[in-house]
Amino acid sequence: MIKSVVSKEYQELQKEIVLLQDKWKQQINPETIRPNLDKAAMEAGVPAAALSAIDFEISLYLQWIEEINAMLIINNPELEPKLASIISLLTEEVAIRWIEEAFSSNHVYFVKFAEENGLEEWIPQFLAETALRPYLQLTAEKVQDEITHAIPGAGCPVCGEPVRLASLNEDGRKVIHCPRCLAHWNAKRLECAHCGNEDHKTIEFITIEGDAVSQIQVCEECNGYIKIIDTRQYIEKPSAALLDLNSIHLDFVAQENGYNAVGVKKDTH
Numbered sequence: 001m002i003k004s005v006v007s008k009e010y011q012e013l014q015k016e017i018v019l020l021q022d023k024w025k026q027q028i029n030p031e032t033i034r035p036n037l038d039k040a041a042m043e044a045g046v047p048a049a050a051l052s053a054i055d056f057e058i059s060l061y062l063q064w065i066e067e068i069n070a071m072l073i074i075n076n077p078e079l080e081p082k083l084a085s086i087i088s089l090l091t092e093e094v095a096i097r098w099i100e101e102a103f104s105s106n107h108v109y110f111v112k113f114a115e116e117n118g119l120e121e122w123i124p125q126f127l128a129e130t131a132l133r134p135y136l137q138l139t140a141e142k143v144q145d146e147i148t149h150a151i152p153g154a155g156c157p158v159c160g161e162p163v164r165l166a167s168l169n170e171d172g173r174k175v176i177h178c179p180r181c182l183a184h185w186n187a188k189r190l191e192c193a194h195c196g197n198e199d200h201k202t203i204e205f206i207t208i209e210g211d212a213v214s215q216i217q218v219c220e221e222c223n224g225y226i227k228i229i230d231t232r233q234y235i236e237k238p239s240a241a242l243l244d245l246n247s248i249h250l251d252f253v254a255q256e257n258g259y260n261a262v263g264v265k266k267d268t269h
C-alpha cells in the first residue's frame with residue numbers, strides 16, 4: 001500500500017475504491033467460498049480465510065484490475081503509460097500467483113515483480129490487494145457469526161491483517177475491526193491485541209488534542225498500538241476501511257512516539 005501519500009486526493013480515491021469493492025463483492029457467487037473452520041487451527045492463530053476453499057474466478061479478478069486501472073487513470077492521467085502493460089502481463093498463472101501472494105501480503109514478491117517488469121514499485125501489490133479484498137470481505141461475512149475473539153499477535157482471525165483499529169460500542173465495550181476484510185470481534189478493554197498483555201500499569205492511552213472521539217492504546221510490553229474510536233455519537237457508522245483511513249493521523253502520532261502497528265515481544269531474560 002502507498003503509506004506515504006495521504007493527501008485529500010488519496011483519501012477520495014480510497015473512498016471510490018471502497019465503493020467499487022462493495023460492488024464487486026456482489027458479483028461473487030457465494031457458493032465459491034467454502035469455510036472449513038477447524039477450531040484447533042483457529043486457536044493456533046490460523047486465519048479463517050486460509051482454512052477456506054475459495055474458487056477464485058480469474059476472469060472476474062482481471063476485470064476488477066482493469067476497473068481499478070481505469071479509475072486510477074481518471075484520477076491521474078499520467079499513470080496511463082505506467083499501467084498499460086499490466087493486463088498483458090496477467091496470464092491466468094500470474095493472476096493466481098498474485099492472489100496467493102496478496103493473500104499473504106508478500107511485499108518482497110511484488111517488489112520483485114515490479115522490478116522485473118519495469119513497473120513502479122507500488123503498482124502490482126496495490127492492484128493485487130485491491131482486487132483480492134472482495135473475496136476476503138465475503139469470506140468474513142460468511143464466518144462472522146463464528147468469529148468471537150482473536151488470538152493476541154495472530155492478527156485478524158479472518159484474514160491475518162495486523163490489528164490496528166477498534167471502536168467502542170453502545171455499552172462502551174471494545175470491538176476490534178479489520179479494515180481489510182471488515183470482520184469484527186470483541187476484545188477486553190485493557191488487553192493488548194498484539195501480545196495479550198492485560199497489566200493496566202503497562203497499557204496506556206494517548207489522547208489527541210482537539211479530537212474527543214479518538215485515543216491510541218499503547219502497550220509498553222511490546223510497543224504495539226491500536227486506535228480506538230468512540231463511534232457512539234456517529235449517526236451513520238462509517239465502514240472500518242474508511243474509519244481506518246480517516247484516523248490516519250493517529251497512526252502518525254503513535255509511530256512518532258515509537259509504537260508499531262505490529263507488536264514485538266520484548267526479550268525479558
Ligand SMILES: [Zn+2]
Binds near residue numbers: 158159179182183
Ligand atoms: Zn481481516
Ligand SMILES: [Zn+2]
Binds near residue numbers: 194196219222224263
Ligand atoms: Zn503488547
